[in-house]
Amino acid sequence: MEAIRQVHKDSDETYGMPRVRAELRDAGHSVSRKRVARLTREGRIRGVSRRRGYVVTTERNLRQRPAPDLVNRLFRADARDQLWVADMTYVPTWSGFLYLAVVLDAYSRKVVGWSMGEQMTADLVIAALNMALHTRRPESVIHHSDQGSQYTSVAFGSRCREMGVRPSMGTVGDAYDNAMAESFFATLECELLDRRSWKTKAEARTALFTWIEGWYNPRRRHSALEYLSPMAFEEKHGTDNNRAREHGLNHCVGRFVASADRRRG
DSSP states (O other): OHHHHHHHHHTTTOOOHHHHHHHHHHTTOOOOHHHHHHHHHHTTOOOOOOOOOOOOOOOOOTTSOOOOOSSTTOOOOSSTTSEEEEEEEEEEETTEEEEEEEEEETTTOOEEEEEEESSOOHHHHHHHHHHHHHHHOOSSOEEEEOOOTTTSSHHHHHHHHHHTOEEEEOOTTOGGGGHHHHHHHHHHHHHTGGGOOOSSHHHHHHHHHIIIIIIITTTOOBGGGTTBOHHHHHHHHHHHHHHHHHHHHHHHHHHHHHHHHHHHO
16 A cells, blocks of 8 residues: 555556556566555545547638648557657646647657747747657658648648658547547646646746656556556667567578578588
8 A cells, every 4th residue: 555655646646546556566566456446445546537628729721721631540650750640739827828739659659849839830830840850850750730720831831841741630620630639638638737737837838848758758657558658668669679670680690691501511
């Protein structure tokens, strides 16, 4: 029970039974789901749940032509930097709204690019894209978003063409066409925004940076990622992929050497 309470505390009291159990198992505790469920129930330990209503922040410019939908609601990727999803949301403070734009890798759910500003402009989403491009350096990645005027702008389209990014867009006002980004914002809202308030936009910036880079990317466990964090998932499967490539290379080298020996013989 002491270990369970510590895990719950370390998650800012957001983890429920499945994620608590995953933390315990990684710490070396052999414990069943039923036992963790019973102890969390007896200790009145509860996680937070997402009940986010869909809020439309998309403002389409009818004079700008949207990109085709290359995703068709299939948010799947076999490796990192094949498919990115992007969107924006607003963060209320006592001093007005702060806007957050993010770019997520569909493979690991990692936030690979983000930016904050006081206006929903094309510069905001371009800054998030630039961060993703700088940190990941992809080749022909699909960038999926809604048809907001920021994403259909000439400046954003030019940046995509310049960097070899393939823009993709869903329909206007349909959460399912950008469901992965909506899911991220639902998590952000229930784990941070609904539980905190900030007097200034500077305080909100600090809180968002800490949540994304100090909690969500390196530590927050996802049920869709084998209950690993985005960074841990990429590290695990990146290592597995490297080992597979090394095995294949060694196998090919071994066959080549054996063949050469036979020819010399």
